Amino acid sequence: MILSDLSIKRPIFATVMMLALVTLGIFSYKRLAVEMFPNVEFPLISVVTTFPGASPETVEREISKRIEESVNQIAGVKHVFSTSREGVSTVMVQFQLEQKVNDCAQEVRAKIGSIRGNLPQGIEEPIIQKLDFNAAPVAALAVQSDTLSARELTTLVDKKIKKRFESVAGVGKVEMVGGQKREITVDLDPVKLDSLGLGVNDVVSGIRSENTNTPLGRLTRGTAEYPMRIDGKPDNAGDYRLMPVAQRGGRPITLGEIAQVNDGVEEKRKLALVNGRPAIGLDIYKQSGGNEVELVDTVKNVMQKVQKELPPGVSLSMVRDGTIMTRDSLADVEETLLIGGILTILIVFCFINSWRSTVITGVTLPISVISAFIIMNAMGMTLNVMTLMALSLAIGMLIDDAIVVRENIVRHLEMGKDHMEASRFGTAEIGLAVFATSMSIIAVFIPVAFMKGIVGRFFYQFGISVAFAVLVSLFVSFTLDPMLSSRWSDPSIHLHGKRKGLARWLELFNDWFDLTSDKYRGAIGWALDHRKTVMLAAMAAFVGGIVIFGTLESSFMAPEDKGEFQVAFKTAPDASMAETEGRLQAILAGIKDIPEIDHTYATIGAGDSGTVRDGLVYLKLKERKERKRNQFELQRVVRERFQRIAGITLSIEEVGQIGGAQKPLNVNLKGDDLQVLKQLGQRLKEELYKVPGIVDLAVTLEHDIPEYRLRVDREKALSAGVTTNDIVGTLSRLVGGEAISTYEDEDGDAVDVRVRLPEALRRNPGQVADLKVSLPDSGGATKLVPLASLVTTRVATSPTEINRRDLARQVTVSANLDKLPIGTAVKHVEAAAKRINMPPGYSVNLSGEAEDMAESFGYMGESLLLAVIFVFLILAAQFESFFEPFAIMLSLPLSIVGMAGMLKITGDTVNIMSLIGLIMLMGLVTKNAILLVDYAKVLQKRDGMARRDAVIMAGRTRLRPIVMTTLAMIFGMMPLFFGIGAGGEGRAPMARAVVGGLLTSTLLTLLVVPVMYTYMDDLGGWLKRKWRGEHANR
Incomplete structure (x- = not known):
């Protein structure tokens, strides 16, 4: 071969190429960002529209439905969701993953612009933004104090601590949870307002006109120019009591006469507790695409500096570190990678019984792994669980080519050839088979890298990393291994019977293996004499594997102890x-x-x-x-x-789920009538309660919210000159409270000034009707109209929110699962849905994990089919035959026997990881069959050997590399197989599926493939004879 011959002739050239790969790999490694999973961008756009005072039904009818119908016309839309709450419409548009999120946002913005005129008056401008599906705090900090009051601690956190972390590079935002900010509260006295003929609008106008800082123009003095400004803002909070807000009887009315003014804190609407003690939380969010591990390390460093600057009695701690699982998982995978590599090399040493040969073979591993970082850096990948797991699983594969090449070279050395000749001839003889086996593996992982859907996005880096590492290992096997074999003589090859210690025990093991190989020759002969029996046994094994596979339960991912x-x-x-x-x-x-x-x-x-x-x-x-x-x-x-x-x-x-925290089981009931949907949801919930393992059941629209509804008598309001907006303005300020102005504190920061009713009155809905609406009369004075004369009051219930999906209303029944796989839960849901007798026009569908599982399994099925097709095409090209590849590909279905059996024994489900293992098997199990069939054909063509003898000799000769490569792959996956370490439970099914498939496929292949090869050879010969006979007759 050109590569091996060139490397043997120019050893420095071969060495330099390897050093270049290693150097580039090390520098690339240092540049890789670290994260838990690949950074996947989900094209999800939200449209939030505020419509103050509108009920959920009004929001749905006037805003949500119109926006839904508009954006649903955009190409590439997958789902449209909406939630209509009191005063707020939230529409989320989910696009196909192939769409660019920036383009999606632009198209949504254009659609909203085109219907803006059809939306009701009084709404605020719709806010359109891209959503990060995985937006979650990377860390949570807590500030606690035994010496400061809630207001003092909140001020310290808001003005100093929070700003310090907001300025850290890589921080997207810092959200404060808990605490109570300083606020100037103006609790109006309705009785005093009435006695003075004042309305709330008069007070608000008075405060705003007095509490002002307004430029007045410029004064010129000589050549200088001075701006003039009036500063009407109070110097201290107590001055608000002296602020005039109106004129009555020729004198000013101060705020203190009609209201209780307090320099206090805002109403408590958030709370944070650490171990039950009050605290103020700071949730740290990273910028999109940022390195979360580096960011948390930086935050920890800043924490140490900030703690030194805090007053005595104030503590700052990290109560949640979102990178612990990331660090532990990555460390565990790195350890798995190392242990797998060591076990693989030990297997090689056991069979070759030479430390020099082991080094020549094993050097492929570090070069291939380190070189993989080159492609990862060049393609913008990161160091994450998927890429490192790919390299861990590939450990056995990366050394396979080197094992086969070195074993063949050693065999020729034992035949008496010198090192140069053995290296050339040994590599050339096995070269095409090694090339085909590597291409088969690459052909399997490329479809994995380019799968559609969520699973495709997460396994893209996985597939590319393995494919490139295997390509590098092939390159090293054809260059460095032959060069080292030709230059670095191994005297131990010729020391048979003269070794001591461990080497002697390994020699005895290899002698035993040679005897076993001789017995295997007889087993092949028996199989060739009983071809039908062997094929029937293989078919029975395959059917048994399918039966076992059918009994396995299915899930999306295996649960992990985080x-x-x-x-x-x-x-x-x-x-x-x-x-x-x-x-x-x-x-x-x-x-x-x-x-x-x-x-x-x-x-x-x-x-x-x-x-x-x-x-x-x-x-x-x-x-x-x-x-x-x-x-x-x-x-x-x-x-x-x-x-x-x-x-x-x-x-x-679960914390840190892909796509955010949500229950795995989500059943959507779709229809038009909310009451019917609510009843169906309750009935379905009751049915699912009976299923063991379905827990934490909840139904949207399960509880209506009680509310006081004020209905305006339009005829009376019209005669009084009062509009609905006047009533809304008065009540929203008095009952809800409104921040109408700001006070500038000693640090120059703004403090809200809030107008409202006293708390005692706000607790009593019956006193709301006693309030008065103010409006100017014809003489310019204030006219007070009793609210009770304009409205009727009643207590009613209203849905807290109305949910829609894909242009239809829906109610969702959600649940967690306890020891119940999602696939089994789905079957129970389908049975329950049939029992509740859905009326016409109503339907049931699944979303969340069940939907993702079904979609992902479909894409993986496509990937599996492509892998099989690509493997067949590579084999057909190698053997120049469309029939002989079937002999090799018979090992593919035989791998299902071991895979299904192993998953059954270990209690694993059919999930994303185990199916990836199945796809991997499509490339791995063909390696053994290629080595056997390729050498049989070589013996037939080169040495003129009869087919039976060639098949038996090929089996005897290739048994050692077949067992070596199989054991290398199995032992390389052992650390993953046992699922030890952080996140190991989730990764283990992949290794278990591969190990099980390799075991049965290898054992069955050793007998079935030789038989199938003879059948395919007979079929090819018959077709050739028939073809020639037809042409001869013509």
């Missing part, structure tokens, strides 16, 4: 902050005696959409070696304890 989880809970729709806080304290009290919990971080109202009803408890567990129970057992304990707490709906959630 050492952390969180409990999300909701209180009743009418629950106050105090009510939710009480439930939170009950939750914390219920888990404080669990010894495996390291610490807790609890919040209320966190996140952009968090309300006083939304609570979250993050539980960080101790290290695995320090706890007796795993994460899943602890989740069951926590769930059982929380279910005893009345008034909450809870959900156990």
